Amino acid sequence: MQSYILNHMVQYSSSLDAVFAAVADPTRRGILERLGQREASITELAEAFDMTLTGMKKHVSVLEDAGLVQTKKVGRVRTCTLGKRRLAAEAAWIAKYQQMLEAQLDSLGEFLERTKGDRP
Amino acid sequence: MISTANRHTLTTPTDRTIRVEREFDAPRDRVWRAYTEPDLIAQWWGRGNKLDIERMEVERGGHWRVVEHTPEGESHGFEGRFREVTPKDRISRTFEWDGMPGYTILETAEFFDTPDGRTRMVSTALFFSPEERDGMLHSGMEGGMAQSYAALDRVLAEMR
Numbered sequence: 001m002q003s004y005i006l007n008h009m010v011q012y013s014s015s016l017d018a019v020f021a022a023v024a025d026p027t028r029r030g031i032l033e034r035l036g037q038r039e040a041s042i043t044e045l046a047e048a049f050d051m052t053l054t055g056m057k058k059h060v061s062v063l064e065d066a067g068l069v070q071t072k073k074v075g076r077v078r079t080c081t082l083g084k085r086r087l088a089a090e091a092a093w094i095a096k097y098q099q100m101l102e103a104q105l106d107s108l109g110e111f112l113e114r115t116k117g118d119r120p
Numbered sequence: 121m122i123s124t125a126n127r128h129t130l131t132t133p134t135d136r137t138i139r140v141e142r143e144f145d146a147p148r149d150r151v152w153r154a155y156t157e158p159d160l161i162a163q164w165w166g167r168g169n170k171l172d173i174e175r176m177e178v179e180r181g182g183h184w185r186v187v188e189h190t191p192e193g194e195s196h197g198f199e200g201r202f203r204e205v206t207p208k209d210r211i212s213r214t215f216e217w218d219g220m221p222g223y224t225i226l227e228t229a230e231f232f233d234t235p236d237g238r239t240r241m242v243s244t245a246l247f248f249s250p251e252e253r254d255g256m257l258h259s260g261m262e263g264g265m266a267q268s269y270a271a272l273d274r275v276l277a278e279m280r
Contacts (some may be wrong), residue, residue, distance in 0.1 A: 090220070093219070093220045094247060098130075098138055098245075101140060101245065104165060105128055105243070107165070108144070108151075111154060116145075
């Protein structure tokens with residue numbers, strides 16, 4: 001029982017590290033958000049993010065290692081979907097939250113600029 | 121990991137934390153008002169999307185709830201409770217999205233004067249998740265949690 005707990009905790013924290021490292025990158029956050037809507041092939045993702053196939057493959061493999069994305073090869077097309085683990089949904093949410101927070105700060109900055117001098 | 125693309129600095133100090141620092145060209149009083157007064161929040165929080173502010177009780181324990189409407193016709197509700205409100209200095213609240221209930225974020229914003237009359241804001245988001253809670257349940261099994269379950273067993277037995 002004791003060793004099961006320890007093992008569980010170690011695996012748990014290393015997977016979270018991988019998740020955070022994976023979502024730290026803006027492109028990978030975008031990929032998760034996109035895959036949250038519907039599946040896509042590597043080629044489609046590369047086009048959507050204006051990136052080479054090789055570059056996109058690297059991003060997808062980081063996401064795959066973190067368990068956030070699953071890929072399946074049918075014929076010559078590799079299709080990506082969000083990973084089955086609940087963490088994938090969580091990571092997509094963290095990614096979405098981070099994008100929202102950053103956009104909100106820009107929006108607040110613009111609002112403060114726009115209303116400068118409206119009130120002493 | 122540092123990103124400075126949009127005039128802010130984003131770091132991830134722990135594997136559960138996002139920290140964003142940004143300066144605003146406005147005194148702290150104005151930034152605080154924009155951050156806490158519903159009429160003003162409505163003008164920036166939605167990033168251009170229509171926003172309904174259903175509740176905004178800016179005090180310790182107060183509820184807040186906003187619903188954002190996207191141009192595609194989707195509605196997203198966000199809500200939580202204020203945990204700490206120290207006017208013009210620090211505000212801390214829980215943050216949940218209706219789409220991921222139970223995945224609570226603790227959001228803290230701190231405001232500082234800069235020497236040139238601007239305001240530096242530091243926003244920290246700490247993520248909690250059911251997975252994390254499950255981990256705590258596992259590790260606490262042999263302590264108080266087991267006692268609580270034993271007590272619950274007794275109550276349930278008596279109810280039969």
